[in-house]
Amino acid sequence: MFTMRRWGVFAAIAVGLAGLATPAQARTDYELDVPVAEYSTQSTNIRATADGIAADEDGMAIYSPTELPMQVNAFEADAPGAQVDVRGRLPDGQWTEWTDNGQLDEPVSTVQVRLVLAKQSEVRGARLRLRHDPRRVTANARALSYRVYATREGLVGGKTANGHIIVQRDHFAALPSRRGLAPKGSGSYTVQVCAGNGRCAWAPVWDVGPWNTRDDYWNQPRQEWNDLPRGVPQAQAAYQNDYNAGRDQFGRDVRNPAGIDLGDGTFWDGLKLTGSSWVTVTYLWTVPGPFGYVHTPGDTLNVRGGTSSGTAVVGIAGHTAQVRVECETRGEVVTGSQGTTDGWLRIAPGKFVSKAYVSGVTGAATC
Known part of the structure; x- marks a missing residue:
């Protein structure tokens, strides 16, 4: 359980990870004690120790979301041995x-904590002040x-x-920052990738790269390289313009301008690419409006040019991928x-999927 304290009050209020605490007064500061040994199954390369957790190789410990009695948009973290990442629902x-910079994008009342551990590190405790x-x-x-190079x-x-084991013709993407890394088996951060041939693919972000690990180039400000224009990956600037003497954050010579890596299935089957290519990437968690999640365990979902299985396949959405819904219409009856x-x-102009394979869609307009 997380322990939540109202600063300046001596009594501690213990709440469950999904529990709700009632403060004595509104708009105040709270402290959360993270139960470091109670990490979720979405964690990777983490093991419990007698007094905390450890990582024999680079790892991440993810904890269940916590409901707060107030909205917060800032935090301070203390977790010797780990980087503390926070996100809000x-x-x-x-x-x-x-x-990990102490600032949330928007005020939220539900937060989730992720501890990032380097190889051969240990953590005995973690505390947040929100x-x-x-x-x-x-x-x-x-x-x-x-538009980036894939x-x-x-x-x-x-x-x-995020701990996913890569299989043949896999469907996922990698971005060069953990800020948009979805937990294992989820699609909370998904990219829509469209190629010049008109095909698009929807893939959850399950890996970090290419080249860098702190280059959230789609943001402004970004974690590093803030003198670069928004939307230009550091690797692209290094390769094309000799930025940072042509090297990435680790000092390696950058040999291509890649801003996204794609799993083989997304690359070959979703986009029908045969070689590295410039593509248009939409970071779907930045898109407002209705959304849902693809549920096709062990398979993918065909994206079609119309509302029946007889229309052309114009892309593929991976299992767990998030899709943003422009509108809903009627067509062929499908069981899924x-x-x-x-x-x-x-889910994009001229691109449709059957609702029989998509969960969680509410509030969609009629086409």
């Missing part, structure tokens, strides 16, 4: 990006799309940053993981 169920800072201005929602990840049999329905969702 928004009213529509989407999450803010993970952040507060609402009225001076912080909430950024307006904005759909972010950028490479194929490969590495079948390897492990991604979510039941039987004639509902079809337009």
Whole structure:
């Protein structure tokens, strides 16, 4: 259990990870003691010790969300041996990006904690002080799309940053920052990737790279390299313009301008690419409006050019991928993981999926 304290009050209030505490007064500071040994199954490369947790290789400990009795948008963390990332759940169920800079993108009343451990490190305790800072201005929602260079990840049999074991013709993406890294088996951070041939793919972000690990180039400000234009990956600037003497954050010579890596299935089957290519990437967690999640365990979902199985396949959405719903219409009756329905969702201009395979969609307009 997390322990939550109101600063300046001697009594401690213990609350469950999903519990709700009632403060004695509104708009104050709270402290959360993270139960470091109670990490979730979405954690990777973490083991329990007698007095905490440890990582024999780079790892992440993820904890269940915690409901707070107030909205917060700022925090201070104390966790010797780990980097503390925090994200917040928004009213529509989407999450803010993970952040370690003490500032959340928007005021939230539900937070989640992730501890990032380097190889051969240990953590015995972690504590957060959360507060609402009225001076912080909430950024307006904005759909972010950028044209970046995509490479194929490969590495079948390897492990991604979130602990996923890569299989043949896998469907996922990698971005060069943990800020948009989805927990294992989830699609809370998904990219829509469209190629010049007109095909698009929807893939959850399950790995970190290429080249860098702190280059959230779609943000402004970003974690590093703030003298670069928004939307330009550091690797692209290094390769094309000899930025940072042509090297990445680790001092390696950058040999391509990649801003995204794609799993083999996303690359070959979703986009029908045969070689590295420039693509348009939309970071779907930045897109406002209705959304849902693809449920096709062990398989993918065909994206079609119309509302029947007889129309052309114009892309692929991976299992757990998030799709943003432009509108809903009627078409062929389909039976899938979510039941039987004639509902079809337009998830991009001219691109549809059957609602029979998509969960959680509410409030979609009629096409």
